[in-house]
Amino acid sequence: MQIRADGWSDDFRLKREFALHQAYFEAFDSVVATLLAPDEPDTLPQVLSILVDVSRCAAGAIYLNEPDQRAAQAIACWADPEAGLPGSIPDGLSRIAYTGFPLLAATLEAGMVLNKTLFELSPVVQMRLVPLGIRRAICLPLLEQDNCFGFLALFDVDAERERASSELRFLSMLTNVLAQALLKQRAQAGMLAGQERLKVLVGATQDMVFEIDEQGIITQAWSGLPDLPPVSVLRGASLSAVLPQELAAPMAVALPTVVREMRTQQFNCVLPVERGALYLLVRLQPIQADGQTRAVALVQDVSEVMQEAAQRKTMLDTLNLLEEAVIDLTPQGVLAETSPAWARLRGIAPQDIVVELGQPILKWVHAEDQDAVASAMGRLLDSSEAKAQRFRLLRGSGETIWVEARLIAHHAPDGGIQSIRGVLRDVTVAHLNEQHITQLALYDTLTRLPNRLLLDDELHQAIERAQRDNTKVALGFIDLDHFKEVNDAFGHKTGDELLVNVATRLSNALRPGDMLARWGGDEFIALIPDLGNLSGVRGLAEQLRSAAQQGVMLEGLEARPTISVGFAVFPDDASSAEELLSAADHTMYNAKNAGRNNVCFYSDLMHFKALGREHMAIQARLANAIHDDTLQVFYQPVVEAGTGEVLAVEALARWQDGQGGWVSPDIFIPMAEKAGMIHELSDRIVTQSLERLHRWRAAGLKQLLMVNISRSQLFSPTFLSLLVEKLLRLGLRPGDVVLEITESVALTDYARQMKHLRQIVDAGFQIAIDDFGTGYSSLSQLHEMPVQFLKVDGSFSQRLHTEDGRGIMQAIVQLGQLLKLDVIVEGVENRETAQYLNEIGVRRMQGFYFSEPVPPNVAELSLRLGVTARL
Known part of the structure; x- marks a missing residue:
């Protein structure tokens, strides 16, 4: 018998490995039996207890990835009562954000096993695990076709307990069984939900829907029509026994083609009823179920459609006499019908109108106006609110004209929107005159930016939307630094060129929907409306500052202009447009006094100022911390x-204030600079x-x-x-x-x-x-x-x-x-x-x-x- 250096004989080692394999085979059988148990509603903790026991660990948990794959949520856990670990997942480990565990994320993504002692992990992870007594973590990926959708975590309180590679392979095999069970549960849940949705959808239809076998027997019925037999009468009866002859006969003729040749059949029929005539559209669709081919019948009442088509023709014949173009659009914006005046607006021959039917109206709307027109039609469909809309219409020659469209929603008897109808007229001359007057009244003549008047209107509208939609409005007051020196050195013409250059750069730095206005002189206003949160405002403010600093040539010399910007936010910093402007103006002057080329936010400015004496107290405590040398260095x-x-x-x-806790360096460093400390x-x-x-x-x-x-x-x-x-x-x-x-x-x-x-x-x-x-x-x-x-x-x-x-x-x-x-x-x-x-x-x-x-x-x-x- 050979004795190895580790003190174990080959015979002992073989017996030990055999026992280990035997334990894992038994665990495999137990896991499979548990997962297949039909009457066990919650089997995952039982499976975890088996896996924890066979792996000689203290606790285990199952994590499933969230939809965005950036984090995993614990769905089950189990801990050995004798190990001293908590029986439930602690708050710090109930959700694992992969950004905080990069090694875990990379290992699982590669489909590999993470087997690390506590001291092989990062200090951040150590801080989470040490209080729990965990000294080793084994994490195995749950895989679906090589894609990780979660992981099994096993925790050991003994860091020295090693696992052989064969044991890790057994654990991976058990994890794969668990993964298949979880995927099966997910698929079954999706199937049940789909069946329930199908039942609800079919039950909610306005049409008559039933199933027929090859002999013409109605095997199932889901919904009926008022003038035809009810569902309870249809089930189990033959077509000829329960349906009118005008409907049953053509269905019987079409049924063999549907069932034997697997081809869909469709036809129209008319039934005499007390209120006149019932126009039906019938569609038979083949379907295979339980090894048999049957037909699903969809019977649709199209009486109103037929009647309205006749009425629409009469109406359009009348409207053909008008100079304005009358159009009829589908709810999707497709041109369905139009009067001859459409040809005059489009500049095409009357016989070419038919070529344009069936095409989206946006095809002839100028690209810059398409979003506005689409939004107007969307609002009309959502609220039926009729409103005039001006846009540029493309003519056949390539030129554009301005038209005014008055659109209304045409409702079906059931209240739904059946189409969009509108009247279009040429307003080119009137629009250009109004535009010239508006430009003079609402825009700065030098920079072409909105002036104070237009800004005031847009600001009040933005605040009204913010109050209605519970959003925010950011307003930046911008001052061009050292502009007076430029005017004095180069003259007003060069100064005007600099203003135009900076205005263009600032405008380009803003988002679509934002506004840059000229307040006067060397001052501008940036209006940032409709903000769900303020996460991107500081970055946008820095983009404005960076945009202004790009080099510009002033009479052959390169200059890099800078700006001082003060931002305030509604409703956080002000309750009205006037207060918002005042707060931003005040904040801008603080940015300027801090040395220019700065961006300052009113909230930062007010953070300590609003505290009054507390601000002085914090500053005094900072002075004491510096004097007493209690600041820390990380x-x-x-x-x-x-x-x-x-x-x-x-x-x-780093500064830990005895009264306020940890204070951000972004706060106490500027405070120290301002106080001369x-x-x-x-x-x-x-x-x-x-x-x-x-x-x-x-x-x-x-x-x-x-x-x-x-x-x-x-x-x-x-x-x-x-x-x-x-x-x-x-x-x-x-x-x-x-x-x-x-x-x-x-x-x-x-x-x-x-x-x-x-x-x-x-x-x-x-x-x-x-x-x-x-x-x-x-x-x-x-x-x-x-x-x-x-x-x-x-x-x-x-x-x-x-x-x-x-x-x-x-x-x-x-x-x-x-x-x-x-x-x-x-x-x-x-x-x-x-x-x-x-x-x-x-x-x-x-x-x-x-x-x-x-x-x-x-x-x-x-x-x-x-x-x-x-x-």
């Missing part, structure tokens, strides 16, 4: 994407991060530290010497530190900044241009800067789903590579973004996909082991 890794190796960490300030705050963060770097160096960790430098620090004459002094005191080298300076700061007083940047590099530090792409540095400026790293702003990562966004990112990366700079892309939040960046040559990345900003102890773990997310 660290976010910069990662080699292919390997997960951490190359550097960026130090980021930013220099001291930045010094505290630099000192803390350097002391932490000292500990990491002592522990043998070699990664770089990246710290953000404020504008005031950079211009301080003592900043560099004090920073070097701190490094020497801690035994650190300047080469250990990368100073991050935003592109906009680097461009402020460019000549002076160059001197400071060279002094920093000469002292041994490395420099990174942060948020690259949000400023407007020229190629020559960037080439001259003594920088080593280029950090691409995270906003560009968010646009990679568009072709333009990918093109811009590729251009920035190529620019950095040409300048021999190390390119780091920020804001990488998912695997798809990381993969694309890797394809275009980006190796160094930073973002939530790899790690969010974490406390020092968690960051140290990443420095030692790298991050779990990688390509």
Whole structure:
């Protein structure tokens, strides 16, 4: 008997594997029997108990993907009572968003098994599992033709308990059985629902519907007609016994063709009734059921249709005498009938009218007016509201004329809309005169933008819609910075050219349906109506700011105009149009006073102002936190994407207010800048991060530290010497530190900044241009800067789903590579973004996909082991 190095004999090992296989075969039989049990309404927990027991785990759960495949919802769970785990899914695990579990998502998508101990998972996942006592997770995909629609999760409290590959194969086999059972349940549910819908639909029809066998016996009947025998009489009777001869005879003649040749038959017949004549349209359709071919009869009363057709002909003969064109459209907008005047409007010969019947009316409507006409017809169908509609009609010669259409809905006796009828007349001359007057009254003569009068009308309409539909209206007050200097330097003609140029760019940055108006002088108003939420408004505001900054030539010199924008929202910030304008105006001046080239929102402005003394109290607590050095530093890794190796960490300030909890940096950093505390705050963060770097160096960790430098620090004459002094005191080298300076700061007083940047590099530090792409540095400026790293702003990562966004990112990366700079892309939040960046040559990345900003102890773990997310 041979003894292996692990102390087990071959014989013992074989017996152990045999017992394991025997257990899984028994589990397989139990799972199949449980799933096939006819009287068991809820078998999934029983199946989970079998799987948990045979796999020697502590708990298990079944998750099914949500329709958008971005998350999975737990539908069943079971836990061993002796394991000490909760018997129900905790809130944190009842719904799994795959964006928070990228490794799980990638593994399941590949159809593979995830078998990881707690410490092989990301810190975020560890934080969820540790409180539950879970030390190992095994996740197996539920597959439908290689597509994952959910997964089975098994949890173990013993991280050291290993599973052989054969055991994982057995678990996969059991999971496949479970997947087939779940798919079968889903299909049965869909079949029952479809049968119920069919029963409801057939029962709701206005027509007579019944089934006939080959011998002419009515085997089933679902609905009848008032002048014919009821359903109860039809079932089980022959055609000739219960139906009038005028109907039964032609049905009997058509029945053999339908049943034997499987061909549909259709005919008309007329029955004499007390109220006159009953016109019927009869259709026999073959159907196979229970191995037999039968016919389904659909008998439709078309008496009203026949009568109305005769009446319509009489009416159209009368309308032929009018100059206006009278048209009859189907509810779908297809031209069904028209008077001879249609030929005069269209500029075609009268005999050509027949060629245009059966075609959609929108075919002859100018492309720019088609949406409006379609919407008008849609409103008419929804509410029967008659309203005049003007649009351009295309003539046979290719020219256009303006017509006014007055449309009404023509109702059938049952109340439904049978057709759309209208009268069209040529209003070209009147329209052009009105348009000229309107242009002078409602539009700015220089920029061709709406003026105050038109804006006021559109704003009040937008607010009325918002009140009715429970939506929001955003209004941006825009001021062109330094416009007076342009007028003084170049004259009013050049100033007017700049206004027209900026107006065009701002208009193009808005969405369809938004409005840009000229308020007067160098001020504009952006009206953003019909907002369901405010998720896209801040991005739109930044697009306006970016659009204004594009280069423009002023008498041979390139200028980059900037704007200050103040946004307010109805009803959040104001209850009327006047209050909304006032709030946006006030907010714009705050944006201007903050240094121009800013976007400010009234809600942000009022966040602390509305709190009155509380604002001062928070500011005082921030001052105390800076003075007492209680601000915290979190660290976010910069990662080699292919390997997960951490190359550097960026130090980021965090503040946990004793009274208000965690405060966003977007709030307390601007507060510190406004209160003049930013220099001291930045010094505290630099000192803390350097002391932490000292500990990491002592522990043998070699990664770089990246710290953000404020504008005031950079211009301080003592900043560099004090920073070097701190490094020497801690035994650190300047080469250990990368100073991050935003592109906009680097461009402020460019000549002076160059001197400071060279002094920093000469002292041994490395420099990174942060948020690259949000400023407007020229190629020559960037080439001259003594920088080593280029950090691409995270906003560009968010646009990679568009072709333009990918093109811009590729251009920035190529620019950095040409300048021999190390390119780091920020804001990488998912695997798809990381993969694309890797394809275009980006190796160094930073973002939530790899790690969010974490406390020092968690960051140290990443420095030692790298991050779990990688390509």
